[in-house]
Amino acid sequence: xxxxxxxxxxxxxxxxxxxxxxxxxxGPEELSIVAFERGDFTSYSACGIPYWVSGDxxxxxxxxxxxxxxxxxxxxxxxxxxxxxxxxxxGHRVRALDRDSGESRWTGYDKLVIATGAxxxxxxxxxxxxxxxxxxxxxxxxxxxxxxxxxxPGRRAVVVGAGxxxxxxxxxxxxxxxxxxxxxxxxxxxxxxxxDMGRLVHEAMDGLGITTVNGAAVTRIDTGQDGRVTAVATxxxxxxxxxxxxxxxxxxxxxxxxxxxxxxxxxxxxxxxxSMRVTGHDDIWAGGDCVEVLDLVAGRTRxxxxxxxxxxxxxxxxxxxxxxxxxxxxxxxxxxxxxCDLEIARTGLREKDAKAVGLRYVTATIESTGRAxxxxxxxxxxxxxxxxxxxxxxxxxxxxGRDGAAKRVDVAAVALTAGMTVEAMTALDLGYxxxxxxxxxxxxxxARKAVSAVRAAGTD
Amino acid sequence: xxxxxxxxxxxxxxxxxxxxxxxxxxGPEELSIVAFERGDFTSYSACGIPYWVSGDxxxxxxxxxxxxxxxxxxxxxxxxxxxxxxxxxxGHRVRALDRDSGESRWTGYDKLVIATGAxxxxxxxxxxxxxxxxxxxxxxxxxxxxxxxxxxPGRRAVVVGAGxxxxxxxxxxxxxxxxxxxxxxxxxxxxxxxxDMGRLVHEAMDGLGITTVNGAAVTRIDTGQDGRVTAVATxxxxxxxxxxxxxxxxxxxxxxxxxxxxxxxxxxxxxxxxSMRVTGHDDIWAGGDCVEVLDLVAGRTRxxxxxxxxxxxxxxxxxxxxxxxxxxxxxxxxxxxxxCDLEIARTGLREKDAKAVGLRYVTATIESTGRAxxxxxxxxxxxxxxxxxxxxxxxxxxxxGRDGAAKRVDVAAVALTAGMTVEAMTALDLGYxxxxxxxxxxxxxxARKAVSAVRAAGTD
Numbered sequence: 010x011x012x013x014x015x016x017x018x019x020x021x022x023x024x025x026x027x028x029x030x031x032x033x034x035x036g037p038e039e040l041s042i043v044a045f046e047r048g049d050f051t052s053y054s055a056c057g058i059p060y061w062v063s064g065d066x067x068x069x070x071x072x073x074x075x076x077x078x079x080x081x082x083x084x085x086x087x088x089x090x091x092x093x094x095x096x097x098x099x100g101h102r103v104r105a106l107d108r109d110s111g112e113s114r115w116t117g118y119d120k121l122v123i124a125t126g127a128x129x130x131x132x133x134x135x136x137x138x139x140x141x142x143x144x145x146x147x148x149x150x151x152x153x154x155x156x157x158x159x160x161x162p163g164r165r166a167v168v169v170g171a172g173x174x175x176x177x178x179x180x181x182x183x184x185x186x187x188x189x190x191x192x193x194x195x196x197x198x199x200x201x202x203x204x205d206m207g208r209l210v211h212e213a214m215d216g217l218g219i220t221t222v223n224g225a226a227v228t229r230i231d232t233g234q235d236g237r238v239t240a241v242a243t244x245x246x247x248x249x250x251x252x253x254x255x256x257x258x259x260x261x262x263x264x265x266x267x268x269x270x271x272x273x274x275x276x277x278x279x280x281x282x283x284s285m286r287v288t289g290h291d292d293i294w295a296g297g298d299c300v301e302v303l304d305l306v307a308g309r310t311r312x313x314x315x316x317x318x319x320x321x322x323x324x325x326x327x328x329x330x331x332x333x334x335x336x337x338x339x340x341x342x343x344x345x346x347x348x349c350d351l352e353i354a355r356t357g358l359r360e361k362d363a364k365a366v367g368l369r370y371v372t373a374t375i376e377s378t379g380r381a382x383x384x385x386x387x388x389x390x391x392x393x394x395x396x397x398x399x400x401x402x403x404x405x406x407x408x409x410g411r412d413g414a415a416k417r418v419d420v421a422a423v424a425l426t427a428g429m430t431v432e433a434m435t436a437l438d439l440g441y442x443x444x445x446x447x448x449x450x451x452x453x454x455x456a457r458k459a460v461s462a463v464r465a466a467g468t469d
Numbered sequence: 470x471x472x473x474x475x476x477x478x479x480x481x482x483x484x485x486x487x488x489x490x491x492x493x494x495x496g497p498e499e500l501s502i503v504a505f506e507r508g509d510f511t512s513y514s515a516c517g518i519p520y521w522v523s524g525d526x527x528x529x530x531x532x533x534x535x536x537x538x539x540x541x542x543x544x545x546x547x548x549x550x551x552x553x554x555x556x557x558x559x560g561h562r563v564r565a566l567d568r569d570s571g572e573s574r575w576t577g578y579d580k581l582v583i584a585t586g587a588x589x590x591x592x593x594x595x596x597x598x599x600x601x602x603x604x605x606x607x608x609x610x611x612x613x614x615x616x617x618x619x620x621x622p623g624r625r626a627v628v629v630g631a632g633x634x635x636x637x638x639x640x641x642x643x644x645x646x647x648x649x650x651x652x653x654x655x656x657x658x659x660x661x662x663x664x665d666m667g668r669l670v671h672e673a674m675d676g677l678g679i680t681t682v683n684g685a686a687v688t689r690i691d692t693g694q695d696g697r698v699t700a701v702a703t704x705x706x707x708x709x710x711x712x713x714x715x716x717x718x719x720x721x722x723x724x725x726x727x728x729x730x731x732x733x734x735x736x737x738x739x740x741x742x743x744s745m746r747v748t749g750h751d752d753i754w755a756g757g758d759c760v761e762v763l764d765l766v767a768g769r770t771r772x773x774x775x776x777x778x779x780x781x782x783x784x785x786x787x788x789x790x791x792x793x794x795x796x797x798x799x800x801x802x803x804x805x806x807x808x809c810d811l812e813i814a815r816t817g818l819r820e821k822d823a824k825a826v827g828l829r830y831v832t833a834t835i836e837s838t839g840r841a842x843x844x845x846x847x848x849x850x851x852x853x854x855x856x857x858x859x860x861x862x863x864x865x866x867x868x869x870g871r872d873g874a875a876k877r878v879d880v881a882a883v884a885l886t887a888g889m890t891v892e893a894m895t896a897l898d899l900g901y902x903x904x905x906x907x908x909x910x911x912x913x914x915x916a917r918k919a920v921s922a923v924r925a926a927g928t929d
Binding site: 022054056057060065066067071072074173315316317318320321324336337338340341342343344345346347352354356381383384385413415416417418419420422423424426427429433435436437438439440441442443444445446448449450457 | 781798814875878906
């Protein structure tokens, strides 16, 4: 019997994790694996790009977990600089374009993995393609931005967007010695937090010398005689810029899937079942930034572009296509980030998320420290907790602070997964010693206050 | 109607948390509160003493969360330097001795809280009471030790015991400029870890210049002409000492309770129900270091002296005696500590704990880092995980490492509380960003390996 053929579209975390896991389970005599990647790199950490730009990390090689050569040495037939341009579902084949030779050819598959990732949102504005305006989605983007910094005529950077990428790039540009202005369309930076918590991020960014302009809608990129960016115009003013970084967010890269008639969700991502198999298609799997995932708290799908999910998807897909078994049950929406020493974390639902899915809730916000108050280096953190009205079930946690603030959100992530009430959380046996926590961990302090809020809200 | 009277025996975390919470719920016209504390201090952090001794913390005032005056200002009739010497259960009264005047008197109670804490194990050895030999259980102990350091004729310190207190005091003495030898009766330091993980602590202590002698049973304290300690003799050798710190552990201080006929468990601690009411006694509660707590993983009681539990007990007791409601469901055995920058954490069962309660298990040990491997400051950590044979239920986690190692154990603590399998843990949505975690958090890496171990162990 001839070997089955697995074709993988996309050579980053989800695709190559799937390929590697499948190869671990089945040798080349049983399964041939062909992977197509349109860029030069495989299995890299896009999340690390801000730290490469800041100078903290030597890039781009350090950000590559596994090179094309390493994949090939594991009997994976990997084609880089080769873009899949069509999926023929009925014919069980994909058409791939060699970007160097310009030649296209069809490759048949028995099983297909779609891992096409996400693409940065790039608003259709005058000047958006001018030299000096950069996205930071791929390693090539990172390299282009670093080259651009060297050529920048001055030291003024404008970052468009104040989500994770925006705030991380603001820090990176600051560390590169730029004067940084962040243009934020929303009411506060970090729209993945409630505005009251986003305000704390805003204040901290002010303290770091980063200028944040809220409610700023970009209308135009101005350019000079040489065509390079000179300023970013908004509905409220114009901001001179020697370099512009776009950190507006990403959307699923699913044009191929759409053209192939595969099912997409409300956020434009591929829809899969728990085994990461594309809904309605027994021999097609999808994972990573191009899919929608089930939000276990909200009970609906979301699009979340995050390497840790992509790696898990890849593992699950690889297990299943390799004859093993694995499922991805969903997410609770955990994310952590930082601006300099300010740590930012969230999991579960924000107030507006809870409202959007019909959940009535109470909130509790507390201030505490990451160590015993008397221990040197103890620094403040703010924890906001949402609990369901009546039942007291935990709905979400947001944390802004320093010194161990961010990863405390993991406790809430596990509690959300387990469906715990905030009352049950008050009894959690969390690690305590003065260098690591006050005698009541900040998460427990928030849970206690949330219990009071649930009680005060009554049961009518 | 006259106010009910609540009597509290013991003025540290559990007792005064109970008093404070009861006072919040009921005013003096409804409930009079009388508390007796045999020492000078109330509501202090004994866990902070090593950091006071090391010089990191200004003591002892910084370690006091609430002073006697603060308690009195909240309408709590607090008597310090007053020791309860007898509990008359039938007569609903306690006898208290004023340690300054030498006078004793009886005080009647409607409700009684016993929070007598723990006392350090002090083996009956020749010379154990010599000047220069110190326990570190109370703030008075801390002050006595600091005075002793000033008077020490040389700079050789011997720490007896290599548990939490032992390793923390080893660090403290090192930071005070002493040459430190730790005498450890067990096979490896940190007997609360499995020996393979304790060995990592041993190696790190070696690296810090702390000499650890394993398998060393102390037989005698040698003293000089002035009566002060000069050396510690063991069955394997004699170690010169200018100061000796005893960190052998503690046991419940329950002599009073025993004499009063109250029920004690196999570890000598008071037994309570879930509301922290002493078993069989409707009007007596107990909490803190003098009680045994239910180990939710092992399904039996343990004695754990830890301020965070004491505070929780106090809250629960205060709620219940104040007419509210609260329960303490039990612990999973979480503890964190450090020696210099080496972090040490554990939760759940060690191998020998699992064996002792008849659980068959598999283990998985992995090495990872606390940040993305390429991120500056990434340092190694080792995670060991125990899972139940067949079911794959998480049984325990031990972590030794640097840079955010310790508090990662909290994820396992919540998972244990929720009864998760290691397979369910592999899908946990933990915070990921390069400064905070590799793309697979070390706990998830351990869970994945534990899943393989469960599978490999079969299901027969």
